Structures are given as structure tokens and as C-alpha cells.
Amino acid sequence: MPDITVNDQQLDEQLTQLELTRLWSPRVISKLETFIRSALDVELFRINPVQYALERSMSEAEALDLFLHATKVGLFEMDWHIVCPHCGFIIDSLPSMNQLHTHYLCPICGSERDYALDDYIQVAFSITPQVRDIQYHHPESLSIEDLYLNYRLSKELISPLPAFPAWRDAVIYITKYLGYVQPGEKVTAEFDLPPGILRATDSRTCLQLSATYEQTEQTSLIPLRLVDGKFQSDDPEMQPRSLTSYTAESEPVQFRYDLERDLPSGRLVVEVENLQDRRSALCIYHPGEMPTPVLALRPSLSGKSLLTSQTFRDLFRSEVINTNETLAIKDITFLFTDLKGSTAMYEQIGDAKAYFLVHQHFDALSRVIRDRNGAIVKTIGDAVMAVFDNPVEATSAALEMIDALDEFNRTISQALILKVGIHRGHSIAVTVNERNDYFGQNVNIAARVQALADANEVYLTADVYNSPGVSDVLKAHHVVPDEVLVKGVSEKLNVYKIGRQHRD
Ligand SMILES: [Zn+2]
Known part of the structure; x- marks a missing residue:
């Protein structure tokens, strides 16, 4: 094994910066330092934050935050790559999502297909050469076995062949x-x-x-x-x-x-x-x-999961999809909120006060969204559009938003009343106004379902309601099924109205 050369001064400075970026769980930074100093070269190349979390009993969300902040301070580089499902080799590896396409030809096996952000488009993190130089920064000097088996072959593959567990x-x-x-x-x-x-x-x-x-x-x-x-x-x-x-x-x-x-x-x-x-x-x-x-992949960070991270959206605002591309997503959960009766409120208390209240309500909602591992895509007037990787988290977020607003309302004279809608399905990710956004019929349905909700109500489509784990979240709530026609959708939609929590 080659000698380990760590740039101590650089590492110390960047770890100090990293420590200050947020409140971390005990020993998260010291464990990262140990890892950077002592891991094998291959372990510091294309780190999968989900596996990193599993191996250290950390939460996945904190591990992702850790690698995103560490990338921002210069400890790691982000690597977007496309894994070929038919041979397991990495088709292309890119420093930015701006260079991603949807269609690739694998140079190893010749397979040609479309890729979605949530299947074989993956994101990993590699140590920067300024902090620790590893062999994989110099692919031209690798042995051919190393080039194919460690540099080009994905680490996350699950073998379908019983004779070859790896x-x-x-x-x-x-x-x-x-x-x-x-x-x-x-x-x-x-x-x-x-x-x-x-x-x-x-x-x-x-x-x-x-x-x-x-x-x-x-x-x-x-x-x-x-x-x-x-x-x-x-x-x-x-x-x-x-x-x-x-x-x-x-x-x-x-x-x-x-x-x-x-x-x-x-x-x-x-x-x-x-x-x-x-x-x-x-x-x-x-x-x-x-x-x-x-080939299937071990739990790892997909492009879609990264896009549903608020930390990623906050820290890497310039990381957007090429404006000429649309990237497919097979399954993502959309949450829309709006305020009930806001026009009347603007009239009653005036624009300036209303604006102030609306902003505070955005803060309250964004805290819930972040805690539930979602991300705000945009605000439209008084409305919020957010995305989640997981419909259970989205449903929990909706219920917690109503509670959070209830709490907030106790501190103000003019109560704000929330209406929420959630839907999941396929979509395309695009760049609009230099921001990652989503487009498609399922986005429209989510917005229309939100419009069905009245004061403090959450509407879920059947696709969300029937997702594993969602009914557990709704156990203590009153659920009313309904069938509705919404604009732009020819067939009736099964929806579920979630009322306030039963209070015995
Ligand atoms: Zn291939």
C-alpha cells in the first residue's frame, strides 16, 4: 500500500470550518477525521454516504449533511455518475449535474438506454487531492486491474448470481x-x-x-x-x-x-x-x-435523493440541470401548501404586516420540511411547493406543519390557516429561473389536490395514502376517503381527507 500523505494544515482548517457549519452529533467530526487519516485509498474514493452512515450508526440525513458541508469547505468533491445496470461499470463520472444527460451508451457492454435520476444516476464523494492524495486521483497510473475493478466498476452492486456473491x-x-x-x-x-x-x-x-x-x-x-x-x-x-x-x-x-x-x-x-x-x-x-x-444497487445516494435535500439546495445553488435537458424521475412526492383566506388578511392588516407574517410562516414550514428530509422547491405567493424522497416523511411533515402553524398562531393576533395537498408519481426535473424545478402532470395533480383542502386539512391521493408506512402516521387521525374530479385529469381521483387529530 502506498504511504498516506495528509495535508495536516489544510485538514485541520477545513475540519474547523466544518465543525461550525451546524450542530453535529457527538464525535461526528472526529470520526470523519479518523476516516480521512486512516482509510484505504479505495475507501476515500466515491464514498457512499448511506453506507458511511450505516457503518457508523449515524442517521442518513446527518451523513448526507456532513458530506455536503464537507464538500462545500473543500474536503470532498462531488461525483455524479451513471452506473450501467447490465455490466455494473460506471458509464460516465461528472463533477456537476449540469453535465448529466438522460441517454447513455455503455462503453463496456454496449447497452444503450435512458436513465432516470432515481435509478442508476448516483452521487458519491471523494477526498480532494489538496487534503489527501489518493491513487484514484491519478487513473493513468493505476494497474489495469485497479482501473477496471476499483476505478470503473461500481462499489454498490448487488450480485444476482448465487455462485458469485460479489x-x-x-x-x-x-x-x-x-x-x-x-x-x-x-x-x-x-x-x-x-x-x-x-x-x-x-x-x-x-x-x-x-x-x-x-x-x-x-x-x-x-x-x-x-x-x-x-x-x-x-x-x-x-x-x-x-x-x-x-x-x-x-x-x-x-x-x-x-x-x-x-x-x-x-x-x-x-x-x-x-x-x-x-x-x-x-x-x-x-x-x-x-x-x-x-444489477441492483445497495442503498446509496441517488440524484433524486440529493435534489430532495434542503442542504444541497441551500449550499449548491448553482448546481442545476443543464437548461437544454430534462431528467426523468420515476417516483417523487410533491407537497403543496397554501393559506386560507389570505386575501382578506392582506385587506385587514395591510400588505406590510401580512408580508411579515407570511414570511414567518414560511420559516416555520421550512423548519418542518428540513426536519423531515424534504426540500422547498419554491414559494408562489403564500404557497409552498416542496419535494420529498419518501411519502411517509411528506405525510408526517404535513401534519407537523399544521401543528407548527397552530403554535405560531398563538403568538400573533391574526391566525394563519393552512391547507395542504400531497401526491406522488413520476416527473421530470428541469431548470427554471436558474433553479431546480419539477414539471409534469403529477405536479399539477399535487397542486389541484391541495386546492381541495379546507382549513387545517391535508389531502392525500391514493398513491400517497397506500404507500407503506403512511397509514401508521395517520393512526390517530380522522381519515375520510373521497372521489373527485380535478381539472386536467379525465378520470376520477381517489383522495383522502385528513382532519385534525382526535382529541379524547
Ligand atoms: Zn454496461
């Missing part, structure tokens, strides 16, 4: 050739090819050979060149191709290759000549007849 071991098992090819160098790999597929990648692009059940006694020779980041071949049967493969559940997956061909199974020689002016990291692997895997 996906990494499955990758090692199917790898037939791994080596750097220098500019101008030609390498030869020779092996027996059983029926099934074989792929070659240089970590930037890939090709596929599909071996049939036809056997040949002759050795097949596949001559290949790497030119301008692509594979080329003089073999006329090797052609660019798009193919469909199937998962074990018969779901189709699209693949695209620089080159592809069928060939009989038997002895195979692959020659690769690197005609580029940079070194190529060649990997030839043999998935064989395995159906296309769909």
Missing part, C-alpha cells in the same frame, strides 16, 4: 484478457470460444462476437485496430450493429457495437493493434450464454 468476482471470472496496449503496439489473445457472446472493450468503446453452436476445427482470426476511439477491422463480416438482448425476465435491452459478427465456436485468436497516440486499456470478456443481467 459481482466483482463474476467480472473477474468472465474476464479472458486484460492489459494495456501502448500506441503502435499489437497484442494477441488466444482462447477457446464456447457458444455465447464475447466482448472486447478499451473502456471507451466496445465490440461483440457471437459464437454459434456450429463448431469449427479451424482457428478463427479476428484482426482489430483501435483508431480514433473506435474498433475497426479488415474482416468484412465485422459490421457496426444494434442488437436486442433479453434479461432473465424477458425484458428487451438494446445494445450497440462498433463491430459485431457471428462466428462458429472453437479456437479464436483476437489481434488488437492500437493506432492511437494514447495507451488503450483492453479488456476481453466472455459473458457466454448468460441472459443480460439487471
Whole structure:
């Protein structure tokens, strides 16, 4: 293992700054310091804050806050990356969400698909080189095994294969050739090819050979060149191709290759000549007849979860989606609030006083939203639009908001009366007015459901009400189901009106 070099002065200064950013639980900062000083290089690369929290019995929310504040003071760098669900390698790694797209072609396996912010778009944190230099800051100096298995392969994969509890071991098992090819160098790999597929990648692009059940006694020779980041071949049967493969559940997956061909199974020689002016990291692997895997990830920080963090929104205001992009989200919970009778209040007490009260009410609501791990997207007049990763937290927040406003009302002469609506579903994340925002029919439904609520009422759609855990939160409350038509939605919507808590 290389020596650990920590910039003590920098680390001390930044930890001192970090300590002052908020109130931390006991020993959170000292444990982080120990981690930075003593962890292996690989552990300080793409840290998953959810696993960090689990390993230290911290709350997930505090761990996320810790890494966000630590990134802000310069201890860590944020890394947005896209994990390929069909091979487990990281397709792209970006310092900012501004560079994210929705459509990616995996250079390792050739799968081509759309990505959503809440599935394989992940966020992790790596130590900055100014604090501690780690090997993974210098991928060009890594061994090829380290490059593929530690730098490019996601750490968060759950193996679907009982024979290989760690996906990494499955990758090692199917790898037939791994080596750097220098500019101008030609390498030869020779092996027996059983029926099934074989792929070659240089970590930037890939090709596929599909071996049939036809056997040949002759050795097949596949001559290949790497030119301008692509594979080329003089073999006329090797052609660019798009193919469909199937998962074990018969779901189709699209693949695209620089080159592809069928060939009989038997002895195979692959020659690769690197005609580029940079070194190529060649990997030839043999998935064989395995159906296309769909890899799941350990609990980790998705792009969506990060966007529903108020700390992220507060600290990284310039971190927004590219204005030309819309990023899909499969499932997110929207909460809208509004004040009842505010027009009358403005008339009674005047604009200035009303403005002051409305602002104080925003403060009270934002405290609840933050405590419940949600984030305010925007305020519109007297209304708040907030997002949550978790519908249970959103429902708890709604009930606590009404209590918080009740409390607040005791301190003022003019009572403010809240109306809340919650809905969950898919959406798209966009940038509007240099701010992360959300768009789509489910946002509209959430706003319309809010409009159904009367004084101190919360309306939930069936999608929220039926979410695991929500009924527990509502145990002590009076719930009235209803069916309503809302503007812009053709079918009747099942909603649930939550009244004030029963007081015995
Ligand atoms: Zn892949």
C-alpha cells in the first residue's frame, strides 16, 4: 500500500470550518477525521454516504449533511455518475449535474438506454487531492486491474448470481484478457470460444462476437485496430450493429457495437493493434450464454435523493440541470401548501404586516420540511411547493406543519390557516429561473389536490395514502376517503381527507 500523505494544515482548517457549519452529533467530526487519516485509498474514493452512515450508526440525513458541508469547505468533491445496470461499470463520472444527460451508451457492454435520476444516476464523494492524495486521483497510473475493478466498476452492486456473491468476482471470472496496449503496439489473445457472446472493450468503446453452436476445427482470426476511439477491422463480416438482448425476465435491452459478427465456436485468436497516440486499456470478456443481467444497487445516494435535500439546495445553488435537458424521475412526492383566506388578511392588516407574517410562516414550514428530509422547491405567493424522497416523511411533515402553524398562531393576533395537498408519481426535473424545478402532470395533480383542502386539512391521493408506512402516521387521525374530479385529469381521483387529530 502506498504511504498516506495528509495535508495536516489544510485538514485541520477545513475540519474547523466544518465543525461550525451546524450542530453535529457527538464525535461526528472526529470520526470523519479518523476516516480521512486512516482509510484505504479505495475507501476515500466515491464514498457512499448511506453506507458511511450505516457503518457508523449515524442517521442518513446527518451523513448526507456532513458530506455536503464537507464538500462545500473543500474536503470532498462531488461525483455524479451513471452506473450501467447490465455490466455494473460506471458509464460516465461528472463533477456537476449540469453535465448529466438522460441517454447513455455503455462503453463496456454496449447497452444503450435512458436513465432516470432515481435509478442508476448516483452521487458519491471523494477526498480532494489538496487534503489527501489518493491513487484514484491519478487513473493513468493505476494497474489495469485497479482501473477496471476499483476505478470503473461500481462499489454498490448487488450480485444476482448465487455462485458469485460479489459481482466483482463474476467480472473477474468472465474476464479472458486484460492489459494495456501502448500506441503502435499489437497484442494477441488466444482462447477457446464456447457458444455465447464475447466482448472486447478499451473502456471507451466496445465490440461483440457471437459464437454459434456450429463448431469449427479451424482457428478463427479476428484482426482489430483501435483508431480514433473506435474498433475497426479488415474482416468484412465485422459490421457496426444494434442488437436486442433479453434479461432473465424477458425484458428487451438494446445494445450497440462498433463491430459485431457471428462466428462458429472453437479456437479464436483476437489481434488488437492500437493506432492511437494514447495507451488503450483492453479488456476481453466472455459473458457466454448468460441472459443480460439487471444489477441492483445497495442503498446509496441517488440524484433524486440529493435534489430532495434542503442542504444541497441551500449550499449548491448553482448546481442545476443543464437548461437544454430534462431528467426523468420515476417516483417523487410533491407537497403543496397554501393559506386560507389570505386575501382578506392582506385587506385587514395591510400588505406590510401580512408580508411579515407570511414570511414567518414560511420559516416555520421550512423548519418542518428540513426536519423531515424534504426540500422547498419554491414559494408562489403564500404557497409552498416542496419535494420529498419518501411519502411517509411528506405525510408526517404535513401534519407537523399544521401543528407548527397552530403554535405560531398563538403568538400573533391574526391566525394563519393552512391547507395542504400531497401526491406522488413520476416527473421530470428541469431548470427554471436558474433553479431546480419539477414539471409534469403529477405536479399539477399535487397542486389541484391541495386546492381541495379546507382549513387545517391535508389531502392525500391514493398513491400517497397506500404507500407503506403512511397509514401508521395517520393512526390517530380522522381519515375520510373521497372521489373527485380535478381539472386536467379525465378520470376520477381517489383522495383522502385528513382532519385534525382526535382529541379524547
Ligand atoms: Zn454496461
